[in-house]
Amino acid sequence: MRPTPSWLVAEPYIEQTLGVLRSGKEAQIELVERVADPPDGQSPTTTRCLLARKRYLPRQVTAKGTLEALGAQRASAFRHDVEYREGRQFRRSRERRAVERMSTYGKRLLQDRWTGHEHDVLRTLWEREVSVPFPIAYGDDTFDLEFLGDAERAAPQLQAARLDRPGLDEAWHQVVDGLADITAAGWAHGDLSAYNLLWWEERVWFIDFPQAVDLAANPRGLDYLHRDVANIATWFGRRGLDVDAEATFAELLVHL
Template identity: 35%
Template sequence: MSHLDRSFPEDFFRPDDRLPTEGIDDSFVFTYDAYADELGDGQRWSRWEDLEALMRGPEPRPDWVVTSSGAIDTELGDLKTGKEADVFLVERSDPHDSEGGVVMAAKRYRDTDHRTFHRAASYTEGRSMKRSRDNRALKRKSTWGRQVAAGEWAISEWNALRRCWELGLPVPYPVQIDETEIMMEWITFDGETAPRVSQVRPEPRVVQGYFDQLRDALGTLVQAGLVHGDLSPYNTLAAGERLVIIDLPQMVDLVGNPRGMDFLLRDCANMCGWFRSRGLDVDEQELFGDLMAHAF
């Protein structure tokens, strides 16, 4: 019989309505989503997958954190301009997940040409650089030293945010750090950026609640051997009845830094002054003493 006369079983040819994956174990089947080759103005691919573990936020992560490798970051505009860094709003979303996007705050420390170095050296006492060359460059204030310093403040704030979040303190969740940019939770109230404490005049009940939250937060910090170092009504946010602490790059060691106690007392004085202006009878010396009694 020639090959032209050969007959085949009836099920040799797959019917048109049969799926290519039919009969295959689901664990061996992969699906792929196609993404655009080009991005629009003010857009970039998320670098989440490119970052090392310590450059990502601590676990367990909030459900709103977008970790998709196909996510896109879209610039939404500036939020705040500062002396060392500027803060922008950035939306991260996956084009294939229309309901899973999130708006975050991106804090970007300025480069060596535009950054103003006003931080006192007293903040960095007790800190050590990994390489002696970096230490020498910092002392000489060379171009490389300024670059190291710019990176140092970003890394310092990142580490402080991670530590504070793990301690359960009221700080924005740190999402990621990439060079001198930190992406973190955008603190809002009623859909808008939460105002600074210095801008609000809450009712007495809320003021008392703020003070209780502040005292608890400072107590947790000192028990961990830490001091904010630059705490004031200008770097605390009023998210409704919740107090949130921000701007942490200068956080110091309470004991390791020679001025740790002074910084703590100043933090107490700055905050107690605002509470007194809102009608609450508080004293920074009393608060400081109470904190020190539980510090060790």
């Protein structure tokens, strides 16, 4: 198993938010710098590191009444959650019923589980040496993870990485290898695209897992896997690679 990156978990620390890296409909990603003092009696090296803080925007609802208002507006998004989560979460029948009915309690349950779910999936994948950023910690509506990039720039999304033909070939093989490992771990990403893959240090990195689907427990799990493969194969196909989505999907099934 990979060793935990000590610089990312050093305590105590002082942190400051350097800025917002990206803000979208679902989440805002902030760049945070952490400086940790050396432990007493040890060599005086201060660790300084950058991390990405994902702040889930629509679910950042705490005031009573606001959730209901938002819930009505965003009912389809919440229902989407239920579909993704079917069979995996909410094994207690009271919770499950609440989520299915979209009661206030049910919406609250979905909101609370979102961040924890992304953290848990990334943790499992990271431990299996899949190319994902190290998940540091999560709170009610934030999730801290290893920042991919350096002091000058953040890792580009694959769609913006301007890879030449050999680079695209390499990226495709890395995507397939990564998908094999993710499938073997029992997950489908659920929203795979060239926006949710980053390219950094000649490697493809998988990110954005809040909707990851449990392949064994979700009756539609394989449909999500198939859709992921079709989406990303189409993207590579449009850039001139001779990729076969169906053959790739069949290869992945071997890893289940």
